Amino acid sequence: MQQDDASRETTALEERIISPLPAHLDHLTERARDYVEAASSANTRRAYASDWRHFSGWCRRQGLEAAPPDPQVIGLYITALASGSPAMKPLKVSSIERRLSALASSYREAGFSLDRSDRHIATVLAGIRNTHGQPPRQKEAILPSDLLAMLETLDRGSLRGMRDRAMLLVGFAGGLRRSEVTGLDLGRNQTEDGRGWIEILDKGMIVTLRGKTGWREVEIGRGSSDMSCPVHAVASWIAHARLAHGPLFRRVTDRGTSVGSERLNDKEVARLVKRAALAAGLRSDLREGERLQLFSGHSLRAGLASSAEVDERHVQKQLGHASAEMTRKYQRRRDRFRINLTKAAGL
Known part of the structure; x- marks a missing residue:
């Protein structure tokens, strides 16, 4: 298994506690490391490695030890943050x-x-929440009319335009996270x-996700035209890019004339959403910088949740949420007063 840069790095903390094992266990040790990496995404591992480097660097500058864990030190660290x-x-x-x-x-x-419940950590964190906590800033939902306007800004005759159309439509119709969009393969166990991976059928497309x-x-049905x-867009991209095996969404190289073998980074989905939203003139009442902050890859998921006029359970399943409450957080423009408890109570 390939390791990303973050997983290759051995931290100072790890060096302090790693003890030698008998040589005949080396192969199991390596396999165990592979399984540890598989337990979390590459993005999570990179973020956690960066966070540890920041904490250990802060400790060095303050003349403190990063290990073993000292709740008082960590309480001071989050205070500094x-x-x-x-x-x-x-x-x-x-x-x-x-x-x-x-x-x-x-x-x-x-x-x-x-022990995150230690008073040096828990009490300080509670105070930070009370002092600095703010309601979450949700990304703008991209509604069907918005999406159609964004699609019109893409070049239908170019490889890049075909790829980007397929990414936007699949991300919206599937309610997929950006890492799920770029993590798709053409078939099972290919990378x-x-x-x-995807499976194109007569009535639509089955997307199997880990x-x-x-x-x-996730079932993605065919559109009205x-x-x-989304299924037609994916099939067109596959045919024109001449893809047969490996990642579904890849880089378009040589000034848009050929397709590479490498998988797109999931950040490309967010960049595509922002770029197409600006080109389509969405929220033109705001300054460009504000508009860029308003849209992200999550705007596609929120758009599906806000637009699909079906039983909420179907939306919850599509988005892979464990609870209906989480799904409702994605429904930006639903009628919040559809159920009026004031009138129901007799007022």
């Missing part, structure tokens, strides 16, 4: 919580236990880094 400094902007509460998760994971892999909680299947059909 929330307060900021001339060299660093204050972090949002969600980012601080992510840093804590990264530290807990790094300590756990090294054989230590971080080591794939997160799923997520955090296991495997799930070829112009808006």
